[in-house]
Amino acid sequence: MKVALLNPPSQQRIIRDYYCSKTSKSTYLFAPADLLMQSGLLCQNNELMVMDAVAQGLSRPTCLKRLKDFMPQAVLGLVSAVSLKQDMEFYAALKELVPSSLIFLSGEPVLENPEQWLRQNPFVDGILLRFVSRGLAHYLDGEKQIEGLVLKSGGEIKNFPPSRDPEYSVARTRQELFQFRRYFFPFAKHRRFATFLTDFGCPFKCGFCVMAQLGYRRRNLAEVEEELDFLDWLRVKELFLADQSFGAATEHARKVMQLFSKYRNSYTAFVRPDQRDGEFWKELKSSGCHTVIVGLESASDEILKGYDKGYNRQEIEEGIRRAKEAGLR
Structure with a gap:
């Protein structure tokens, strides 16, 4: 399966990261923890693409074109309270362009009431509740043991609470895919x-x-x-x-x-x-x-x-x- 990890484009230098998004007041920018920590899990049985449109300086049309060319079957994308309207418009456009792609979101806006987010946004297929959860990887692999994920399934919305285990493991993250020159x-x-x-x-x-x-x-x-x-x-x-x-x-x-x-x-x-x-x-x-x-x-x-x-x-x-x-x- 082709899977894309996506930090969507933005006109400002927005940091979508760790459920606490913000605009960069200077030139600082770093790899989003949400995507980084999922990369080790999602690369194991999938072809992985990492696109940080903010770090790569990609425009919305360029970002959409690259995603269409890649044709991912699943996308894990970031969403931010700072840029919520433009983020959701982007994912709606992506779903229209690649309708077969499952779109999962991570970020502070979607944590409060994930079921409502899924009802109100038909182009979104699921919400990742914790970025150290193995639930998305298990779901895409067809496994039944899922945690930390809210998703649409058979016309219903199912909520799988996150693990409470005191220790977590996300495998070795794909640090080599997060070495963009604009990170500072x-x-x-x-x-x-x-x-x-x-x-x-x-x-x-x-x-x-x-x-x-x-x-x-x-x-x-x-x-x-x-x-x-x-x-x-x-x-x-x-x-x-x-x-x-x-x-x-x-x-x-x-x-x-x-x-x-x-x-x-x-x-x-x-x-x-x-x-x-x-x-x-x-x-x-x-x-x-x-x-x-x-x-x-x-x-x-x-x-x-x-x-x-x-x-x-x-x-x-x-x-x-x-x-x-x-x-x-």
Whole structure:
């Protein structure tokens, strides 16, 4: 089966990624985690095409022409709250152009009420609920055990809830298909870099964040090492670690850092400031981390409490101090 992984065209530099889309305020752009994490599963029994129209600078007509030439039997496409109208118009046009193609969507707009989305948009065939789900790959392979997918079937809409297993496996992702020249990350110390995940979601319950609704799962460590080994073969050492709260599962993170040290990686990570273990910050630095992105949100204890951040201003200051003492940016 021919399968296309698609980030549709946009007039703006839109980042459709990890259920939190936005417009790039500068030149930064990176591989969409949703498509990257599905690539390892969907390539196993299918001919895979990756099209990131934003990174490739493709216009709508060019994108549609390339898809028609490829004639995919299934498309996993991204959709964004930032560009919702134009995204849906694009998929409607794609369905008209290639009516035999099954169109599945991933993105924050379609998570809230996927059944309603399928009823209101006849050109959409299914919604992927979690991008670390094996459900779409299993469905396309004709298997009966499906999870993390809502789809139209025999005139009905069927909802297969996502797995709650604490560990997930998506096979080695096809990093070699996500090496577009326009990907750029300003914190990276090397021009070439890879988006990389070692977990999914977030165990914390911040009131403003969609991640709290996704659950939290760790990635299989053997799979993490396999992908790092492949990136080493590609000569890509720089990582944008897209884990939403690296260190949330401290022991898992420590094992990951041992692998980063083994492969001499250089990386940027999202880390909460209330990581109280001073040794953890030092281990970040020694394993190749040079920059931490810390979500402060507010200097007001009242606001932090109102949004269930789980830490206060003093803990923020202590976390920044520990990061600086460890030599991290």
